[in-house]
Amino acid sequence: MRGWWQELAGLVLPIDCAGCGAARALLCPRCGEALSGAAAGPVRPSPPPRGLPAVHAAAAYEGAVRAVVLAHKERGALPLAGPLGAALAAAVRSGGAGRELVLVPVPSARAQVRARGHDPARRIALAAAGRLRRAGCAARVAPVLRQRRPVADQAGLGARERRENLAGALAVVPGAAAAVAAGGARPAGAGIVLVDDLITTGATLAEAARAVRAAGLGPVAGAAVVAAPAGSFVRIRSKTRPEQRSGE
Numbered sequence: 001m002r003g004w005w006q007e008l009a010g011l012v013l014p015i016d017c018a019g020c021g022a023a024r025a026l027l028c029p030r031c032g033e034a035l036s037g038a039a040a041g042p043v044r045p046s047p048p049p050r051g052l053p054a055v056h057a058a059a060a061y062e063g064a065v066r067a068v069v070l071a072h073k074e075r076g077a078l079p080l081a082g083p084l085g086a087a088l089a090a091a092v093r094s095g096g097a098g099r100e101l102v103l104v105p106v107p108s109a110r111a112q113v114r115a116r117g118h119d120p121a122r123r124i125a126l127a128a129a130g131r132l133r134r135a136g137c138a139a140r141v142a143p144v145l146r147q148r149r150p151v152a153d154q155a156g157l158g159a160r161e162r163r164e165n166l167a168g169a170l171a172v173v174p175g176a177a178a179a180v181a182a183g184g185a186r187p188a189g190a191g192i193v194l195v196d197d198l199i200t201t202g203a204t205l206a207e208a209a210r211a212v213r214a215a216g217l218g219p220v221a222g223a224a225v226v227a228a229p230a231g232s233f234v235r236i237r238s239k240t241r242p243e244q245r246s247g248e
Helices: 002-010 028-035 064-072 077-097 112-115 120-134 161-168 176-180 201-213
Strands: 042-045 055-060 100-105 138-141 145-147 170-172 192-196 220-228
Touching: 028 064, 042 077, 055 077, 064 077, 064 120, 064 192, 064 201, 077 120, 077 192, 077 220, 100 120, 112 201, 120 138, 120 192, 161 201, 170 201, 192 201, 201 220
Parallel strands: 055 220, 100 138, 100 192, 192 220
Antiparallel strands: 042 055, 145 170
16 A cells, blocks of 8 residues: 555655755656657667666656655655656667567566565656657557576676576566557567666666567567666767868
8 A cells, every 4th residue: 555645645745846946846847857768779788697687767766866766666656757768768768679569577476576665667767658659659558577596685796697697587477478469469479678766787688688588479689677777878979971181
């Protein structure tokens, strides 16, 4: 029963900006701009885990963005799912995955869902799908992944330890193919995009991609997250055409 009263309280009680603490604002204009998706682009952990699909992120995981992600995930600031979903939608669009998308959120452990009162990635995915639909993209959410075994807390683990911790940890739920195909789309006909609030080493998204592929749900078109470490963004160099000399 934790979630409903937290969401109601966030709507009717005076609050401070989750990003910077500005008074009486769920998210002030400056922190909202940080989550606008204007800086969305491809990210790549180093070293990338095997099987990691192309990943796009909306913002760097620092400052106000980090504060907002944690406020939603760990402190139950549920109304923040709206701006976080908008950021995730921007990351999905940045990836150019197509006009018919199935967003598959990375699942939280059941114990974490009970402790937090909600599943952060699923809630953000639903908000992102709504944004994408309003922009003309046939997007929907298919929460078809589950944890098949307990995993250790990832905090403090390095890239190799995270890969070992998560290896084989995810599977699809019964009826996953039907869920992906809902609305008349064939499992392989819609672009499957894995979504989460954050990427660090990429181990979780790589394991999610493995589980989707192993179940034969179709190819993974890519992955999208709200935030990623600043150093993981891929800087794309623009190719400029040399100026022609006079007379050529």
